[in-house]
Amino acid sequence: MAKHYYIETMGCQMNEYDSDRLSRMLEDSGYQRVGDPEKADFVLLNTCSVRAKAEQKALSRLGRLATLKKKNPRVLLAVAGCVAQQRGVDLLERFAGLDLVLGPREIGNFRVILEKVKEGGTRVAAIDARGKPVSFFGGFEYFKHTVKAFITIMEGCNNFCSYCIVPYVRGRETSRPPEELLDEAKNLILQGVKEITLLGQNVNSYAYGNTRFSGLLKSMNELEGLQRIRFTTSHPKDLSPELIQSFARLEKLCPHIHLPFQAGSNRVLKAMKRGYSREKYMELIDALRNARPGIAVTSDVMAGFPGETEEDFELTLDLIRQIEFDNLFSFKYSDREGTPAAKMEGKIPEAQKLARLDRLQELQRKITLKKNRELIGRSLEVLVEGTSKKGQGLTGRTATNKVVNFINDKRYISKLINVTIKRASFNSLWGELTSEET
Ligand code: SAM
Numbered sequence: 118m119a120k121h122y123y124i125e126t127m128g129c130q131m132n133e134y135d136s137d138r139l140s141r142m143l144e145d146s147g148y149q150r151v152g153d154p155e156k157a158d159f160v161l162l163n164t165c166s167v168r169a170k171a172e173q174k175a176l177s178r179l180g181r182l183a184t185l186k187k188k189n190p191r192v193l194l195a196v197a198g199c200v201a202q203q204r205g206v207d208l209l210e211r212f213a214g215l216d217l218v219l220g221p222r223e224i225g226n227f228r229v230i231l232e233k234v235k236e237g238g239t240r241v242a243a244i245d246a247r248g249k250p251v252s253f254f255g256g257f258e259y260f261k262h263t264v265k266a267f268i269t270i271m272e273g274c275n276n277f278c279s280y281c282i283v284p285y286v287r288g289r290e291t292s293r294p295p296e297e298l299l300d301e302a303k304n305l306i307l308q309g310v311k312e313i314t315l316l317g318q319n320v321n322s323y324a325y326g327n328t329r330f331s332g333l334l335k336s337m338n339e340l341e342g343l344q345r346i347r348f349t350t351s352h353p354k355d356l357s358p359e360l361i362q363s364f365a366r367l368e369k370l371c372p373h374i375h376l377p378f379q380a381g382s383n384r385v386l387k388a389m390k391r392g393y394s395r396e397k398y399m400e401l402i403d404a405l406r407n408a409r410p411g412i413a414v415t416s417d418v419m420a421g422f423p424g425e426t427e428e429d430f431e432l433t434l435d436l437i438r439q440i441e442f443d444n445l446f447s448f449k450y451s452d453r454e455g456t457p458a459a460k461m462e463g464k465i466p467e468a469q470k471l472a473r474l475d476r477l478q479e480l481q482r483k484i485t486l487k488k489n490r491e492l493i494g495r496s497l498e499v500l501v502e503g504t505s506k507k508g509q510g511l512t513g514r515t516a517t518n519k520v521v522n523f524i525n526d527k528r529y530i531s532k533l534i535n536v537t538i539k540r541a542s543f544n545s546l547w548g549e550l551t552s553e554e555t
């Protein structure tokens with residue numbers, strides 16, 4: 118009888134990529150995917166621990182999934198991702214129903230570990246391989262019928278920003294060989310993928326032999342059949358002039374950059390150990406806008422870092438006003454055990470952090486809405502991804518990564534078409550077809 122697996126993914130795109138690799142390996146081992154954990158023989162939760170809230174959410178979900186064992190003692194329960202790496206064996210002690218704890222760098226060994234767990238009677242915490250490189254995925258059928266795909270090009274981070282848990286759970290930076298990445302991309306293209314997003318905690322410190330990130334982008338740009346290239350995330354301190362010029366030179370590289378700034382005050386940036394100033398950040402944005410006029414800029418920012426004064430926070434708001442980001446991911450600072458910031462003095466009360474976050478989000482809402490409304494009347498190229506969430510039409514993204522919904526004609530799925538924007542809200546644009554496939 119066929120075995121079934123259920124997988125749930127929390128957190129970032131790198132976790133999504135990892136979940137795809139894990140799904141693929143489970144399917145190779147004869148499992149079929151189901152959408153209900155109660156119907157599964159193998160249940161896997163892929164977790165995030167970047168903020169305390171994400172970790173609590175993962176632990177409470179794990180607690181609920183562990184109760185499945187009461188109904189069906191034969192079900193196997195596994196936890197992967199950053200919480201698995203960070204908490205390790207403790208999780209086996211805390212959740213009696215848990216069979217496997219799998220750190221992000223152990224995914225390449227998952228097939229072997231799975232066999233061990235399936236034999237039963239062994240509970241495994243596989244979290245030792247932090248220094249190992251990311252293993253080649255192999256086989257690509259899993260991505261069939263999708264128009265967009267991710268490729269993780271590097272793992273880990275060497276930056277140790279003072280607030281961040283990532284270097285402790287994802288290990289040191291390790292880049293994958295360019296040949297392997299290009300092979301993976303070619304296979305995805307053969308499966309019908311038109312847009313590839315290159316992933317890494319800090320993609321612009323990608324380095325393998327003599328290949329740097331801008332070199333990798335150039336090679337990707339030459340791949341026949343590929344229509345769009347994106348990447349995320351970049352670190353301002355490593356954004357090289359060559360990479361900025363890539364936006365001018367490479368026609369497949371989408372005019373969008375996600376460049377987290379975190380704070381607008383130099384004092385706070387220093388305490389965060391970010392390695393750049395607000396002036397340097399603004400210079401980078403100018404250079405990017407000169408290299409590719411109209412480039413969309415999105416960013417991450419935090420409110421309430423320890424010691425952040427009202428003046429510091431005003432500088433963050435000022436930077437947001439000056440740059441006018443297309444969109445912002447904003448977070449309340451959250452203490453992560455083991456990071457230097459968790460031990461800093463001058464912690465900001467929760468209510469104040471929340472009030473600052475609200476002000477910041479209100480400001481950004483207005484800017485995003487204004488920028489989206491400016492697009493009304495323009496004809497934009499959209500890569501059609503499928504039917505929209507509400508099911509009333511099709512949905513796709515512009516090269517600048519904005520969501521566009523429009524009339525439903527399934528012929529256009531996975532095509533690049535031009536859409537004239539008719540309406541704009543904070544979250545998305547709505548339009549009508551301008552012309553057939555470009
Ligand atoms: N490597 C990316 C970079 O440096 O920009 C970011 C990776 S991190 C997973 C994503 C975002 O989470 C960060 O840009 C930051 O804004 C936020 N973040 C990280 N640690 C945080 C913390 N302790 N509290 C609140 N937000 C945090």
Ligand code: SF4
Nearest residue numbers: 274276277278281283
């Ligand atoms: Fe975390 Fe900083 Fe590394 Fe980004 S660059 S993952 S924020 S330590």
